[in-house]
Amino acid sequence: MQPIMNVNLKLFQVFLLVAEHASFRSAADQAHRSQSSISTQIKQLEGQLGVALFHRTTRSVRLTAEGEQLLDCVRRALHEVEAGLRKIAEAVDMRRGYVSVGCSPTVAATRLPIVLAAFRHDYPDVKLFVRELTSSDLFESLRKREVDFGIAPVTAETDLTFKPILKEDIYALVPRRLFQTLKSSIPLAELVQMPVLLLNPATALRALIEATVSAQGLTLSTNYQFSQVQTLIAAATAGLGTAILPKIALPKVPSDDLQVLRIVDPPMTREIAIVTVKGQSLSPAATRLVALITRLIDPQKGQATIKPASRKRVTH
Template sequence: MDNSNDLRHCSSFVNNRINLKLLATFLAVAENASFRKAADQLHLSLPAVSMQVKQLEEQLGVALFQRTTRRVDLTREGEQLLISARKAMAELDGGLARIQQAAHVLHGHLAFACVPTVAATRLPPILTRFAAQYPGITLHVRELTHAGLLEAVRRREVDFGIGPVPERPGELDFAPLFEDEYRALLPRSYRDRGRTGISLRELARLPLLTLSDATLFRGHLDDALRGQGLVVQSNYEFTSVATLVAMAEAGLGVAMLPAVAVPRRTPLKAVRILAPVLSRTIAVVTIRGFSLSPAAQRLVDLCGELMAEPAA
């Protein structure tokens, strides 16, 4: 017997006249194989469940269940409706989830931490575009040193962080964004004989200006100097990149800093540090196994798109 016409007729009824409440009741009875269990699950009375199933059967024009004193079985038409109803409910749940996700991206609060050298140079165009795309999201940016950033992520005080990858990641995950080589800012008068780089041994003979030892950058530099058996002639340290550069421009010494922090306009000459080449990897920092909110994921995706390799 060909039931294709009957099924198309039933589909038309489902699409046009049968509400979700009747389908939900049908699913509860079918999946529990019991009217009573379905009533408990739906917090309805047993007569109400029976009435809704009967109403659905009358609208479809077919019996959906074979009832006996001991059990409830699906008819052939009931089995077909069960398959279709499950697919329909799954599609509906997925659609509602996507709508809720979009709503969360359009409105809400987002907090993240960033090391100052990246915050001052790479974040402005990214946050400008993010604000234009998602004006309903309030952003709270915390500029923190490397150690403070990792701690803020661990304590879940922020959704994520943007900073260097340490030697021991621990319970944190690091998704690389770009590689950031270190630079030396030399006076234009320095006789570099046309070279584009300078060795760490040559730098050790000059008065050096660096960032404070609270930064991962300073730790890399100190380790490299010790590895070469070098002792610096003199060493000034500063907490602010702007102050460090200003001191170098005033002639106090040679500034050492990450390439991403080199100012666009400076009378100094930025050269690579060679033998050895020193660098750090800037990454998105999250707690391992922790899922980002939709808004946070959008911002992380934008960082991945726009945080290009630092210019030399």
């Protein structure tokens, strides 16, 4: 393989178009060029690299093993270039920045909005994009560089970095018609005797609950699973079963028909973290948002911290 500096970098952009569309014709349409021109450039790139990048037939175009490797490298390289250029621009003027965030549903439905409002107050010209995602989808979006960082429970993903910002207990919202107690907690063994309401399997909370129950040699009985926290709470209020939720997602004023009980024997806890791809550096705008989330994510600290402030503008 010839030295990489001898490769025309524009050829990588053409390669990316063909790879993502799996079609020379579609890539040509996207680039507003002829199909023969695109084909010639791909042959030129293959010649410079000394490997075939595509398997071509009259019906399909697909990547070779070497093409798959190159696609991953090109995507990461172009993202790093884009991120670098963005950081340079934002360092000159924060007003030109933008941040894309992935957030787990339990945080997105509770604490994230007030943090975003505080950030918008301080940096009104920074563009914010937020995606509410289950943990598995969020991690995949991070790997694809679709979001700058995530807010999600800590898991064992080895290619991601987790910076914990909140640790919280797991609670049960128990309909009084299913179980009544004067205590403020409920043993897990008693909890699993009643019908349980859960978030869908793609969430880290669901995985934590099932792992804890299994480790105790117990089993869950559930006929319902939901994607949204508010639906889970509404179902518990209607008496369909007991909702299992982290403290951050508990309703501020529970229905009189519900008891809020901390799960014990064993206690269940989870950690919320800022999640990034290993080795990734955040833009100035994203770094500022992470700092604000870290400061305001804890509901107890947040109540004392969030208050009207004078309009703050960034100056250099």
